[in-house]
Amino acid sequence: MARPTTIPCEKCFFTQDVTQEVNYLTGMWDYACSNPVHGETPYIWSVIPPSNAETSASRDSFLDGLGIYDDLLLCIHAGDPWLEYGVIEDRYRRDNPDEYAQLIEKYSHSARNSTRGGPDVQPSRSRKTSSRLSGALSVLAKAGLIDRAFGPASGYWSYNPRISRWAPLPSPAKEDLLTWSEYAAGEGLDPTRWELP
Ligand SMILES: [Zn+2]
Numbered sequence: 001m002a003r004p005t006t007i008p009c010e011k012c013f014f015t016q017d018v019t020q021e022v023n024y025l026t027g028m029w030d031y032a033c034s035n036p037v038h039g040e041t042p043y044i045w046s047v048i049p050p051s052n053a054e055t056s057a058s059r060d061s062f063l064d065g066l067g068i069y070d071d072l073l074l075c076i077h078a079g080d081p082w083l084e085y086g087v088i089e090d091r092y093r094r095d096n097p098d099e100y101a102q103l104i105e106k107y108s109h110s111a112r113n114s115t116r117g118g119p120d121v122q123p124s125r126s127r128k129t130s131s132r133l134s135g136a137l138s139v140l141a142k143a144g145l146i147d148r149a150f151g152p153a154s155g156y157w158s159y160n161p162r163i164s165r166w167a168p169l170p171s172p173a174k175e176d177l178l179t180w181s182e183y184a185a186g187e188g189l190d191p192t193r194w195e196l197p
Contacts, residue, residue, distance in 0.1 A: 003054060009033035011043050021127060024134035025085060026160050027055050027150050032125050041122065046161060056142040057135030062106070066099045068136050076146055082167045086157050086180030086194075089133060090187070093197075101197045103129045111194040116159065118196075134164050147171040154181040155191030 004020040009031075017035040022028075028046040035043075049055065063069065075091040076083065093100040104112075107129045112118035127135070141148040146166055153163035157180055165177065184191035 004029040010045050012037050023131050024057055024138055025131045025164060026162055027164055056138040059139050063136050071096050072136055073140060076166055076168050078168050080168050081172045081176040081178050082165045083178050084154060084180045085164045087178055087183045088166060089130060104196055107132050109196055111196050137166055154179040155184060156194045
């Protein structure tokens with residue numbers, strides 16, 4: 001199974017300042033180059049991994065302690081269509097507000113980034129709450145309990161080049177999809193925003 005490998009920076013072509021990690025939210029490999037030539041903010045880019053890449057996380061003891069694997073399964077209902085990732089995170093936070101607040105505290109959230117209206121001007125690049133929750137969903141998919149695919153992201157989530165979608169088994173037809181924006185509109189939420197506790 002291929003793991004993210006160090007590749008030269010797209011911009012400066014050096015490798016020594018490049019770090020990489022799996023982004024389970026998008027199923028892509030995220031790279032960052034902290035060569036000072038890029039200024040104070042690292043240059044970041046993402047690549048779609050090779051088809052034999054391992055894109056499943058391993059079970060995490062902190063997430064396990066919060067009961068997240070069981071609680072996420074309850075967010076995907078029998079008969080659901082494919083659910084764009086944001087639908088599941090919204091169901092999870094409504095049903096588990098205390099655990100959700102703990103996750104935001106420990107891992108932060110993309111919505112805290114100042115580029116999306118949050119308070120963090122230079123947030124750390126490491127995997128945040130949504131990537132951790134997607135990693136947990138990938139564990140459930142690998143265990144054969146749910147299905148996973150990737151596709152375009154809608155509304156708030158469209159800062160991602162693509163995003164994970166999840167479904168109960170047996171898998172619905174590909175076009176049978178509930179996007180985040182459709183779901184949010186139905187729930188009376190603003191699809192372009194993500195409200196944090
Ligand atoms: Zn660079």
